[in-house]
Amino acid sequence: MERRKIEIMDTTLRDGEQTSGVSFSVSEKLTIVQLLLEKLRVDRVEVASARVSQGEFEAVKAITNWATDNGYLDRVEVLSFVDNGVSITWMQQAGVNVQNLLTKGSLNHLTHQLRKTPEQHFKEIASVIEQAAQQGIRTNVYLEDWSNGMRHSPDYVSEYLDFLILQPIDRIMLPDTLGVLTPSETFAYISALRKRYPEIHFDFHAHNDYDLGTANVLEAVKAGVNGLHLTVNGMGERAGNAPLASAVAVINDFLDDAEIGIQESAIYTVSKLVENFSGVRIPANKPIVGDNVFTQTAGIHADGDNKNNLYFNDLLPERFGRKRKYALGKTSGKANIEKNLQELGLKLNEEDLKKVTQRVIELGDKKETVTMDDLPYIISDILTSKAHDEKIFVESYVLNHAKGLRPSATIAIRINGQLFEEHAQGDGQFDAFMNALTMAYAKNNIQLPNLIDYNVRIAPGSSSDALCETTITWKTSERTFSTRGLDSDQTVSAIKATQKMLNIVLNANIRQETSDMRYEVRNTRHEM
Numbered sequence: 001m002e003r004r005k006i007e008i009m010d011t012t013l014r015d016g017e018q019t020s021g022v023s024f025s026v027s028e029k030l031t032i033v034q035l036l037l038e039k040l041r042v043d044r045v046e047v048a049s050a051r052v053s054q055g056e057f058e059a060v061k062a063i064t065n066w067a068t069d070n071g072y073l074d075r076v077e078v079l080s081f082v083d084n085g086v087s088i089t090w091m092q093q094a095g096v097n098v099q100n101l102l103t104k105g106s107l108n109h110l111t112h113q114l115r116k117t118p119e120q121h122f123k124e125i126a127s128v129i130e131q132a133a134q135q136g137i138r139t140n141v142y143l144e145d146w147s148n149g150m151r152h153s154p155d156y157v158s159e160y161l162d163f164l165i166l167q168p169i170d171r172i173m174l175p176d177t178l179g180v181l182t183p184s185e186t187f188a189y190i191s192a193l194r195k196r197y198p199e200i201h202f203d204f205h206a207h208n209d210y211d212l213g214t215a216n217v218l219e220a221v222k223a224g225v226n227g228l229h230l231t232v233n234g235m236g237e238r239a240g241n242a243p244l245a246s247a248v249a250v251i252n253d254f255l256d257d258a259e260i261g262i263q264e265s266a267i268y269t270v271s272k273l274v275e276n277f278s279g280v281r282i283p284a285n286k287p288i289v290g291d292n293v294f295t296q297t298a299g300i301h302a303d304g305d306n307k308n309n310l311y312f313n314d315l316l317p318e319r320f321g322r323k324r325k326y327a328l329g330k331t332s333g334k335a336n337i338e339k340n341l342q343e344l345g346l347k348l349n350e351e352d353l354k355k356v357t358q359r360v361i362e363l364g365d366k367k368e369t370v371t372m373d374d375l376p377y378i379i380s381d382i383l384t385s386k387a388h389d390e391k392i393f394v395e396s397y398v399l400n401h402a403k404g405l406r407p408s409a410t411i412a413i414r415i416n417g418q419l420f421e422e423h424a425q426g427d428g429q430f431d432a433f434m435n436a437l438t439m440a441y442a443k444n445n446i447q448l449p450n451l452i453d454y455n456v457r458i459a460p461g462s463s464s465d466a467l468c469e470t471t472i473t474w475k476t477s478e479r480t481f482s483t484r485g486l487d488s489d490q491t492v493s494a495i496k497a498t499q500k501m502l503n504i505v506l507n508a509n510i511r512q513e514t515s516d517m518r519y520e521v522r523n524t525r526h527e528m
């Protein structure tokens with residue numbers, strides 16, 4: 001089947017920049033344009049509105065200079081206005097070759113905003129198109145509020161289109177300015193225009209107010225539009241525009257007769273770049289580009305992936321430069337853990353795997369997910385805590401940290417079955433905890449080792465809810481050794497490391513006592 005080429009016009013730098021609070025710098029705009037055209041391979045880019053500001057002028061100039069040197073100038077477009085040629089002068093000075101002329105696509109807007117008759121409006125439009133042509137600037141025409149125009153003033157839309165098709169223009173753009181269309185209306189309105197004007201290039205511009213942007217884009221292509229306006233991450237006025245990533249995926253996966261030239265593998269890089277430059281975070285559940293969308297959380301899904309790919313769908317993360325992840329948390333189960341271990345190149349025996357799974361579930365109960373990067377820490381924590389059985393156990397503690405007061409700790413600790421409760425202050429919560437501990441040990445005539453180093457790490461790239469690994473180095477008169485604790489709370493991880501130390505020291509003392517006893521027995525024997 002022959003495929004229809006659908007042009008993708010990216011308007012992240014024009015409509016996308018109309019996202020509340022967003023303003024791209026000159027160099028950010030240039031970098032985004034370069035990525036859009038060279039890596040993502042969109043067909044055209046709309047980079048600004050004419051006349052907006054001096055900064056905008058400089059950005060457009062930088063872009064047109066680069067585009068001229070690299071053969072992209074005819075693919076760089078600017079939104080312009082019916083303003084007696086002021087926009088045209090601005091664009092000409094900025095080196096722009098293509099204007100997207102904003103006109104009225106509904107009688108309501110024309111009458112109440114411009115307060116003009118259709119005849120007056122059409123006359124001014126014809127004049128702007130002509131002036132532009134004289135300056136070598138080509139024209140696409142936008143019919144603002146077209147969707148409401150189709151609903152409430154279809155005769156005006158027809159009259160206007162009958163006029164427009166006689167003008168020397170390249171494309172007509174049909175916007176759903178307020179994002180009010182349903183998919184079936186989109187299909188019906190565009191099909192009707194397609195039938196009436198079979199030769200005209202129509203673009204469709206969806207807004208996402210009802211979250212129907214992608215669905216409407218799909219219907220618009222089915223109904224025969226030639227091009228789509230999209231934005232990276234769905235940025236744009238109010239609820240934004242149809243997001244480029246989703247639109248590309250639905251066209252590629254659901255329409256056999258349509259073809260687009262977008263490099264899917266560049267989508268994620270461009271999304272992240274725009275996220276960084278705009279400061280607008282991509283929601284974690286945003287299709288294709290959100291952090292969580294290729295992460296299987298339920299163990300049953302990971303298990304199914306191992307069994308004949310039961311949970312397969314066409315949206316493979318690799319298409320978009322991403323990877324499938326298996327979350328670790330209370331619902332993850334053994335299959336998820338095994339998938340992560342495979343990825344890390346680790347293998348555990350059944351018993352250790354069970355322990356790690358149990359620990360992940362416990363941690364998952366405290367914090368939502370544990371990442372793959374946390375896993376080596378958890379494993380080493382579990383494997384090292386096997387080394388000794390715990391005769392000393394910190395049963396409970398209260399740590400206090402309040403502004404203007406010295407930190408304090410109250411602890412209840414079981415030493416060889418006997419419970420000691422102590423309260424102490426310190427320079428920090430952990431220091432207070434250690435002071436209370438020292439008091440309990442003094443009652444048992446045991447000296448604690450000296451703390452000589454204290455190191456806290458979180459897994460690389462984690463956020464503030466990450467697991468903390470605290471490694472403490474201790475020194476006794478005989479030796480230096482380190483213990484490690486792991487928890488989502490930093491002080492708790494230090495306390496866990498300390499409890500391990502207490503048991504190691506106790507075991508060493510027991511071994512020492514046993515060997516002293518043996519020595520005495522041997523000596524006695526000798527004496528005998």
Ligand SMILES: CC(C)C(=O)C(=O)O
Binds near residue numbers: 015079142144
């Ligand atoms: C500027 C116009 C074309 C617009 O973004 C819209 O109508 O949605």
